[in-house]
Amino acid sequence: MGAERKIEVWYGRLEDAERFPDLAYWQSQDDNAKVNAAWALIEDAYLLKGIDIRESRLQRTVASLQRRED
Helix, strand or coil: CCCCCCCCCCCCCHHHCCCCCCHHHHHHCCHHHHHHHHHHHHHHHHHHHCCCHHHCCCCCCCCCCCCCCC
16 A cells, blocks of 8 residues: 555644644555545445445536537
């Protein structure tokens, strides 16, 4: 997978926390690792909502089409 992830524990006020503490880690990951992590979050969200992941579909609506003039 990419760089080894270092886990840190931080205590303090949220306002004083680093804004993106794991940015360097995610930037070091390849596209496949990022997609797999995003998909795992989607699966967790569906599980928490009690929705079967097999029910998920890509949105297929189109708001408008316009002819491009060349």
